[in-house]
Amino acid sequence: MTAPGTSDRLRSWLDRHRRRVPFAVLAGGVALDLLALGFTDLPGRLTTPVQLAGPALFLAGGLLASGLLALLLHWQIHARQRTETLAHDLSADVELLALVARSTTNAVVVTDLRGRITWINAACEQVTGYSLAESLGRSPGAMLQCEASDRTTRLRIRQALDAGQPFRGDILNRSKAGRLYWINIDIQLLHDAQGRHIGFIGINSDVTDRRQTEHALRVSQAFLHNTGRIAGVGGWNYDLRNGSLQWTEQACAILEVAAGHQPTVAECLDRCAPEFRQQLDQLLAQGLDTASAWDLELPVVTVRGQQRWLRVVAEVEYDDEGPARLVGALQDVTTRRLVEAEAHRNAELLRGAIDTIDEAFVLYDPDDRLVFCNDKYRAIYHTSREAMVPGASFESILRCGLQHGQYREAVGREEAWLAERLAQHRSGNTTLIQHLDDGRVLRILERRMPDGHLVGFRIDITDLVRATEAAERADRAKSEFIGTISHELRTPLQSVIGFSELGQVFAGGQPQIQQMFQDILSGGQRMLTLVNALLDVSKIDGRGEALALGHADLVALAAEVVHELAPLLDARQLQVQWPQPRPVLPVRANAFRVQQVVRNVLANAIRFAPPGSCIEIQARTGHEGGAWLAVRDHGPGIPNDELDTIFEAFVQSSRTRDGSGGTGLGLTICRKIMRAHGGRIEAANADGGGALISLWLPAAPESGLPAVAAVPADAAPPASATPIQAAST
């Protein structure tokens, strides 16, 4: 210990006196020179100049040598001093840097050339959870990066390090405890004093918060964008101080400008319909003054020339100095506006149509208050029109009418009538006839709609009712007239027929007088036939007497008539040919009347069939169901131009205008009878000649009706003509 202590003391002494050493060396050299001269007997030798030359040369050489040595020393000492100062300064810097590296909050990692950790700082230990000892020799990537780390970033780091290049970027790391955190890494190359690349140093800062904030911002922006896109709502922001505008992407999309375009106010105003420009301009300008929110719908033209309706809403945002911005949204409401316009147009159209129609229309709300009525409604109820204001209750309108005696049925029993009418009205499904004080008759239709509104129609059926009444009166009068005339004609016929029958007997053996009475009798009977036919027509026209219908077999009914007419058939040697086998054709019919038809048709066939010929009866189920029966003769047939008219009253066929005694009513009665059954009678000429008269009756329904005997409820008098006399064409 002593020696080093001595040595250190010596060194420190030398350090302190280093500058003086060259001067000591120089002084020492000069001293040694002078000493050497003294010892060589200097005064004796100094007598001659030659003797003086030797010591002088020695002195000079000694001085030179001392000077050179001192100079050398000074130079060396100075150089060392400089080096030491430099070295001292340098080590202070390194220590400062190390201190920084150790104490910085950034994680610092130092690796060798192969990327293996050689040193980490305390911050790095804290962030990663790995101690320096655990980290040494490991690769930071393998130690800290995980599946969640971005593969591309990892690859770029690897490539940069392999190429010996710096890298800077963000990457997701996982700590030893499993915590994921984002770092920004700055990897630089590490060189030694000779400039050789010896490794890497990475300085990492935790940017997790920043990354999370950025992510949250991106998510919320995406959310905003998506909701805006889905709802068609764009956002905008207007700086009230500098007048700048900002639009969101969706706002740009709505106005069809490039995303990110930030328009000027003037540009926006240009997009507006001219009549809205001033208003919008004022609203934007008012932001500063009134600081009020607004909500406006206005038509615009997009950049691509599309016409759209926009709803623009704005609110004012404040900062410390007062209103700073208008922020708002804009929404494409074109479709809604179109639908509204359409609905409005439809409503107008409907209202116009309702006003135009010739029927009275009224609408009451679910609380029975008048919503709307057309002019015709007011005109019909002109007595109570003053009460017809929207919102008036149905009852108040009725009461107004009652006060003025508008409802004919209500006179004298107003309250009872009102109660009945209100009950009908509230039932929501009314059809009734109403008589008004002015003589008009209304059909009232009221229907409740699903939403509770009540729609009412008033149809003026005055003319219809009067016409119907007149027709009914005329019909009754006609029937009465025909009935009376028939009766008044039958009574005198009693004398004609009765006396001529008696006269024939009383004439005894006088053939001429007998013939006279016979002619009178025939004439009387022909007239009686006609009178009876007229009575039939009036009965069937008279509506009062519905035909009594029952189940019957049309073929069986016809067979009875054929049997009844057998004497006439025999007289002309006619055969009746039936279908084989004879079918059964169930019908619902009045047997007496249907037999009357068959008798008439068959009698005509008998009259026109050539003697000895065959009358064919066809019978089958009709093509449309029901029963079909036809009588065909082989006579001359019916002229084609008469096929349609032979069923008309008093139209006699040319072929019977021979005084043979038809009434001209037979087929008319037949048609009336068939129609009264819901059936038909038709005339045609058969293939191969001869008339073909077809009857069709609807099928009998399943339910059993009583069979109706061929005895009429309204049978003609027994003195009615014989079948052949009833026959006519």
Place this chain on the structure above:
Amino acid sequence: MAHKVLTIEDQPDIRRLIRMTLEFKGFEVIEAGDGRTGLDLARQAQPDLILLDVMMPGMDGLTVGKTLAQDPVLCRIPVVMLSALGTAADKSAGMAAGVQAYLVKPFSPWELLEKVGQLIASARTGA
């Protein structure tokens, strides 16, 4: 002794026709031109049969028929109603008035004689 038939009929030609027909077969015929006279005559003459027209001015045939039917004495006299009204409803209205037969005009004289003969015969046998 001839059977006595009372004809109540407002029309003279019909009355004449009936008289000629019945007298031809030997009946005694008495006549009335209206309902009230007919009723009086019926009470007075007590005929074997009455022929009664329906449509007459004044008291009509239906009323006369009902009065006859309700009369304890006259109700035994058979009545034939004569009418130009030929419907079923007319006939049942006539029969409801209490008459025994209903003939629709115009009838044949032989039909009348047959009906009158039948009724007198059955009245005589008490049927």
